Amino acid sequence: MATFQTLPGFREFYPEDLARRNHVFRLWRRTAGAFGFAEYDAPVLEPLELYKAKSGDEIENQLFNFTDKGGREVALRPEMTPTVCRLVGARASALKRPIKWFSIAEFYRYERMQKGRGRCFSQFNADIFGEAGPEAEIELIALLVQCLCGFGLTEQDFYVRLSDRNLWFYYLETLGLDEPRIRAVLGAVDRYEKHGDDAFKGYSEQFGPLASDLKGKILAFLQIKSLDALEQVLAASGGEKLAARLTDWRRLLDGLAAMGLASFIQVDLGVVRGLAYYTGFVFEAFDRKGELRALAGGGRYDDLVEKLGGPALPATGFAIGDMTFALLLEQRGLVPNLVQAADIYCVIGGAAERKAAFADIQALRAAGYRVDYPLKEVAFGKQFKAAAESGARIALIYGTDELAKGVVKLRDLTERSERDVPRDQVLAMVRDSISGQTG
Ligand code: HAM
Numbered sequence: 371m372a373t374f375q376t377l378p379g380f381r382e383f384y385p386e387d388l389a390r391r392n393h394v395f396r397l398w399r400r401t402a403g404a405f406g407f408a409e410y411d412a413p414v415l416e417p418l419e420l421y422k423a424k425s426g427d428e429i430e431n432q433l434f435n436f437t438d439k440g441g442r443e444v445a446l447r448p449e450m451t452p453t454v455c456r457l458v459g460a461r462a463s464a465l466k467r468p469i470k471w472f473s474i475a476e477f478y479r480y481e482r483m484q485k486g487r488g489r490c491f492s493q494f495n496a497d498i499f500g501e502a503g504p505e506a507e508i509e510l511i512a513l514l515v516q517c518l519c520g521f522g523l524t525e526q527d528f529y530v531r532l533s534d535r536n537l538w539f540y541y542l543e544t545l546g547l548d549e550p551r552i553r554a555v556l557g558a559v560d561r562y563e564k565h566g567d568d569a570f571k572g573y574s575e576q577f578g579p580l581a582s583d584l585k586g587k588i589l590a591f592l593q594i595k596s597l598d599a600l601e602q603v604l605a606a607s608g609g610e611k612l613a614a615r616l617t618d619w620r621r622l623l624d625g626l627a628a629m630g631l632a633s634f635i636q637v638d639l640g641v642v643r644g645l646a647y648y649t650g651f652v653f654e655a656f657d658r659k660g661e662l663r664a665l666a667g668g669g670r671y672d673d674l675v676e677k678l679g680g681p682a683l684p685a686t687g688f689a690i691g692d693m694t695f696a697l698l699l700e701q702r703g704l705v706p707n708l709v710q711a712a713d714i715y716c717v718i719g720g721a722a723e724r725k726a727a728f729a730d731i732q733a734l735r736a737a738g739y740r741v742d743y744p745l746k747e748v749a750f751g752k753q754f755k756a757a758a759e760s761g762a763r764i765a766l767i768y769g770t771d772e773l774a775k776g777v778v779k780l781r782d783l784t785e786r787s788e789r790d791v792p793r794d795q796v797l798a799m800v801r802d803s804i805s806g807q808t809g
Pocket of ligand 1: 448449450451479481486487488489490491493495496497645664665666667668669686687688689690691692693694
């Protein structure tokens with residue numbers, strides 16, 4: 371007989387796995403709320419055109435796309451950014467600024483599989499529209515840091531590498547490169563950490579070898595790790611544009627420092643991000659040990675809303691992936707035990723007692739208690755074992771003798787005490803017992 375397996379790179383969530391994922395999503399959602407972000411959602415399947423030439427070659431090559439029965443070219447979403455630009459663009463004039471939105475959703479990329487990378491993964495996306503200054507980046511980076519710290523991670527565990535595609539553009543322009551060459555160099559810089567010199571192959575194939583003094587300058591620029599060093603290199607170039615940009619950098623770093631986040635931030639011009647639409651500050655979060663792929667990535671994309679048919683609207687944002695994040699939490703022993711225990715387990719004598727129990731079970735559940743009971747008649751001994759295993763704090767015992775006396779036995783499984791409770795007071799007594807228990 372044929373056996374069916376999940377497709378490569380797709381995940382299944384058994385209850386304990388889903389409890390862990392829900393826990394992560396719950397905390398992200400709460401954190402986004404604390405920062406004043408509103409939640410939205412959007413379709414999983416989008417017109418292919420939305421990603422063509424907007425997200426960049428890498429993502430385009432990884433699309434899960436097909437022609438639907440109506441002949442439309444469609445793709446499973448590989449990321450949220452083009453979609454959220456469309457949503458915001460369509461209502462831009464009606465939305466109160468700044469527009470601070472977040473979502474938690476699933477994405478699909480036909481990637482080569484490796485640790486922390488799948489073909490189906492979730493992201494927490496947060497974006498701000500309508501704010502052109504670095505105040506938006508301060509807000510977003512603070513949110514990103516808190517989304518990780520909320521789980522007990524610290525600056526010992528992860529950091530955010532901060533860079534600037536805007537400055538890269540200015541700098542490469544001063545070196546005499548035109549836009550196609552600049553884009554090719556940025557592609558090489560993005561790959562340099564992983565591939566070393568091979569990263570420049572694509573550039574050479576397109577434009578011929580990069581002059582060695584030019585390459586030297588580019589390699590020196592990508593190794594810049596502080597604002598001071600950056601200012602020194604750029605001092606020679608001068609110009610108002612550059613001076614204004616350096617002021618933005620100072621505002622951003624000062625703001626983050628005032629929030630107490632300086633120890634999480636590393637200036638690092640080696641980050642340029644692979645996605646084509648970024649225009650300004652870009653950032654990526656990594657584990658400190660450098661063992662895992664990126665935890666999160668983002669940046670400014672001031673042209674994208676307009677390119678997708680909306681008004682000109684500055685925008686910046688980031689996404690945290692759930693896979694690398696889960697690996698990091700596991701490595702640091704920060705995954706809590708999330709067994710969902712019942713509050714109450716009902717131990718039921720026979721068919722007659724079952725009727726009485728059912729009325730109470732329904733009332734207790736309607737009051738919000740987690741109540742469990744054996745679906746079929748089983749021996750008392752087995753039921754008590756099941757009650758203990760369920761993690762319930764209270765067992766309610768519906769025996770023939772009890773019901774004849776008009777009572778139910780309430781056994782407190784934590785305190786190991788028991789008493790008879792009149793049938794019509796079960797809900798009140800349960801409430802009393804549970805609120806009296808700690809934890
Ligand atoms: P990205 O860098 O492509 O950015 O993805 C962000 C994060 O999603 C990554 O750092 C990683 O944790 C996770 N991720 C990406 N691809 C995979 C994969 N194949 N398997 C597992 N995890 C993955 C974006 O997607 C941008 N749209 C983020 C953004 C929002 N920029 C502005 N706003």
